[in-house]
Amino acid sequence: MAHERILDPDLPIIDPHHHLWDMRGRFGADAPAPRHGFDALLRRSPHYLLDQLLADLGAGHNVRATVFVECGAMYRAGAPTAMAPVGETEFVNGVAAMSASGLYGEARACAGIVGHADLTLGDDVAPVLEAHLVAGGGRFRGVRQSARHDPDPAVLGPLGGLAAGLYRSTAFRTGFAHLARHGMSFDAWLLEPQLPDLADLASAFPDTTIVLDHVGTPLGIGAYAGQREARFGVWRDNITALAERPNVVCKIGGLAMPFLGFDSFLAEPPATSETLAREWRPYVETAIEAFGAERCMFESNFPVDAGTCDYATLWNAFKRLASSASADEKAALFYDTARWVYRLEI
Template sequence: MTPAEEILDPDLPIIDPHHHLWDLRGRYPAASPPPEHPFEVTLWRSPHYMADELAADLNAGHRVIGTVFVECSAMHRAEGPVQMRPVGETEFVNGVAAMFASGLYGAARACAGIVGRADLTLGAAVGPVLDAHLAAGGGRFRGVRNSASYDADPSILGYLARSPAGLYRAEAFRAGFAELAPRRLSFDAWLLEPQLPDLIDLARAFPETTIVLDHVGTPLGTGAYAGRREERFGIWRDNIFELAKSPAVFCKLGGLAMPFAGFPSFMAPRPSTSAELAEAWRPYVETCIEAFGAHRCMFESNFPVDAGTCDYVTLWNVFKRLAAGASDDEKAALFAGTARRVYRLDI
């Protein structure tokens, strides 16, 4: 990576509503060759992203005041009932949150909100799992993510191709989903652009449940979609506007630094500047803000995954460039206010 850019608008408060923590050194030893799938290369390049690495990014110059951790199958329990093992991740992250709450790692209150994993296909039986997360979260557990990302072309997702087609429409999944709202838990949704109609249908079926669309719906431009990203933009746009008709749905603006969209900036020999990335991502970000409004959108880092395209300083400079024409009130929502409200953060 090139040296970090000069910080734009350094006093603007930021709540980063989407990042991960993991220790993948067992999966990717120091001498291991790079994997074949481009997404997995990002993990191979950042196999250790824990409190120290997170603190280095949060203290790099932008005024990050807090964050939300989103599940990534880190630190699941090694023993016990399978359905309860993801609770180990919440226990781990709550400990990291306590480390940052001490002030020793800087001013940011990292992991002030926790989004964990629970298998909603358990139906009503997922209730005790959700209660265990709430108990383990120390008052920080805010919601669940079950990724539904699927495509008939296995090359797009690689080893992430773990979900069946139509997960969000499955009866068992929806029986588990019904357990969220009574516990004031939100749902983070990760799926691919062609699957957006599934989320639209889910949001209509559960209008009382807060749903957060991750990564602007993950536009595609690789595998069977290579060279077709612009061709499919109108389909994506229509679905985004349809999804935005459900008032309990919010949108995370980010994730475009991952390989799925096929932008040439991913793993480029010369890292792109924030100005170049802002120009490339502008149509997607501006469409989402137009559809949902600034008060239902939030910029996200998706780190360390998005480090495959740029560093943390550059990424937030991208977002600040994209929001340059917004009012002060809109900026406050996009960079912190929406995340604070959706995840009920006391920061």
């Protein structure tokens, strides 16, 4: 498939959500065939480090900076379980330092870092957060701990296994209280039926900025197959209620993951930006209407979303979706919201 012409190539962008990983050892010659879409996309992008990120940043869009979000990469071998995720922050800060040298172009990769800490440690999470701040070299901005859960194992596949109700648990909330004390934000990944849990958490901690990842991950596979449109109203009502909490902002992206059951996932030939904009429009427009552009930011979620399209096509789709927005709204959606949420100096 020919690469698309870049739309509005001068529009400044901060990509506030991407990963870096090396999973090449996971898929040997004897590895079983993938049984879930997430396994299939990992086979497509098992290796995504600075070289691959730079290739995407150089695809033609004016990406000025990025924010790395935890994905379980490069944990410290042999470290205590609680401290092992600090290794990921050390690794990403090294990548950020390479980018900050200017040798790899003007874009500042990993200008902000969102790492992982197990907040169910309660008060014992404090030294972990402090270690992240040191390892991040001034770039560490917040924590992500996913609460993803569904009773149907076919929905999450290899990403399943978490118990229900994490964000409501006392232990988690005891640890969560330390984020505000350290000036950290919180990225939340959970599934659409769980959105009321996040609304309750946001109400309990109004002084902590909470970032909803992937517009709340609407569902259309497993037990939800064929119900995506029927459940749209439930998702919309939960998004609207969540947006009433002023400390919550919304990342618009992740719609290229397998969880929605769109025909574009792993399609051959890959879907065009016009097709993606048509698929994603109801979710994007609803989220922006609920939160306002000033509390929304487009995200690439790469390389995960590479299961549907390349980096250039994804940002073209977002630009099509924002084509009727004002200049100020576009600035917020593509740049300003990410800059203030993650306190980026670029």
